[in-house]
Amino acid sequence: MAQAAETSPKRRGKAKEPSIGREDLLKAYRDMLLIRRFEEKAGQLYGMGLIGGFCHLYIGQEAVVVGMQMCLKPGDQVITSYRDHGHMLATGMEARGVMAELTGRIGGYSKGKGGSMHMFSREKGFYGGHGIVGAQVSLGAGLAFANWYREDGRVAVAYFGEGASNQGQVYESLNLSALFKLPCIFIIENNKYGMGTSVERASASRDLSQNGAAWGIPGEQVNGMDVIAVREAGERAVAHCRAGKGPYLLEMKTYRYRGHSMSDPAKYRTREEVQKMRETSDCIETARKMLVDQFAVTEAELKVIDDEVKAIVQDSADFAQQSPEPPESELWTDVLVEAR
């Protein structure tokens, strides 16, 4: 049941009624913009030496996580890899806490002990933030296992890249999830490059949405640059899982504008390729155009959103620099839970 999906926003004809309302699209636009601006700011702080180590930006892929999050309910769980800032913001985690974690400060979600790749929020259903490629997929199956065990009707969403999709434990997790009918949505964020290796050079499959076919897991290819297409597919996946039919797999065809991490010279692709994606398929521009053309949203209304987002990001950057570094006593805490 794979659908051909070009990474173009023009899949839906004008005649077709949009499946999204004005308010929802405004919210999606706002959430995508927040991630974009946050990541730009993170890139800037990295450039200034305020953020260390690895820093993997999500710029370009915002529609995937924002579209999916619109399908979820409180209590549902999200887990992903190290390119995780967008996922955290989408689940509603505070920009301040995320940015302060990036700068390694006590005000960060992990008190500065996790960094860019390791943040969590039980309250928001965000289970990390994992640095080992593919590990989060098995863990995500475990979140779904817990839902199945407790019979609480929740679903878990496990995000991973097309690079991770080749890991052995991913296939083990697909089998386990299908075997036990776990409510798990596997999302391959196919941004075409696993670090510097294009998907064509890493996977013999040309349709990753069918990677669960051997276990009967339904899969779809989705235009991951289109937040509406993502939401539509997400709704199908969530309905399937909540109905107790087991896992579902979505391959989101997306694109990251920035390098794999901050220190990636990106020689494996041309500037023209990146530029073309930005100009023709950008998820935020597409949403913005639709808001103006089809929902008569005014520039003034959009400016209010832009300003709100800018203020949140600036506040997070200020906080992330003002929050102190963790005290030395933090070295020895949280290694073990003290016995109750």
Next chain:
Amino acid sequence: MGAVILMPALSPTMTEGKLARWLKKEGDAVKSGDVIAEIETDKATMEVEAVDEGTITRIVVPEGTEGVQVNSPIAELDGGAGGAAAQTMHGITNKNPRENEKMIAETGTAQRTEVHAPATAKAPAAPAEKDWGPTASITVREALRDAMAAEMRADKDVFLIGEEVAQYQGAYKISQGLLDEFGPKRVMDMPITEHGFTGMAVGAAFTGLKPIVEFMTFNFSMQAIDQIINSAAKTLYMSGGQLGCQIVFRGPNGAASRVAAQHSQCYASWYAHCPGLKVVAPWSAADAKGLLRAAIRDPNPVIVLENEIMYGHSFECPTDPDFILPIGKAKVERAGTDVTIVAFSIMVGLAMQAAEKLAEQGISAEVINLRSLRPLDTETIANSVRKTNRLVTVEEGWPYAGIGAEVAMQIMETCFDHLDAPPVRVHGLDIPMPYAANLEKLALPRLEQVVDAAKSVTYK
């Protein structure tokens, strides 16, 4: 004046680079995401993207300039329409945090030593072994099963997964009867996919469930060791204490009999090496029952290293339904005055036999059953050594960076002055386990080696 564009760092180690090319010139308008320049380091060429909107009013560093310091101004930008652009730079503290890091790096050694570890080996100062009253003879196998059953009855969040644990009743019959009592949801057979089901169990534990993961043998845990270390052991720390992982990994460890190298390996030092884990290694039925119950209740990931050969052995075990043992506390199995023999798991039995032999020769050996490898009960060992002044360690595993090495070092650190002889290690040979019966026997610690070691440190 508007914002200042600074020379960015491409990596944490970059301090300077070449400004290779400007893609914008003075007077050009830029918006967020525009590529404005290219910079080069010895490793890479990268594009600099604008973060703020505005018009470039001045290019400070011309293209082709080498050795441009990170964070030095390369261009100036007017505020553009937003005006917020200017603030972005104003908010930045002028001090380069990398300088700070460098400072720490240079003086770090001294600073770091001031931060004392709260003794990783710190064990709870538990009272002497509690008397649990009447006992009955049961096998180690039954003790393990009873421990799981008791905890599963008490807590519906506890469940058992593993290969052949349910319908087959356990590859080594440890889970016999559990499927009947608790049903297929709480006693679940897994496909042969250790990496996947271990990760799945850890994920479930993140939500508050309390899985017991049985490895058919610990040899197969190597398939899953990334999930055990990187996910189970480290997440609490990485999350600043938010996300713990109450999970037990258990199964037979070490040499069985005639199963060759891939199935005969001791993982004690592998797992005991890692902060964020607890590691126990029972010997007797009471150890097995008391430690496994404690492991299941412990809010941390606990590795329970069992021994296949011990499964069928019977011991007296307390019948008190509340019987439990503390993790982190060793047991003095036999009191003595001349030499301390430290062992764990099946080697405790060998140490006890050696003590008998030594007694016949007039040497009084004290035998310590470690029970817990992490945390290690250094206090109990040290107290013994202060009395005997001599130490012998016994383990099945390899000597290099092994448990014996660690015990010896801890004793050096805590009571070196009490030692009257260098500690001696008895251990498995530093080779993959051979299959041939005669060679296998030679590869594992033997009774006479323990006796000889004790005699050598007592100079007898």
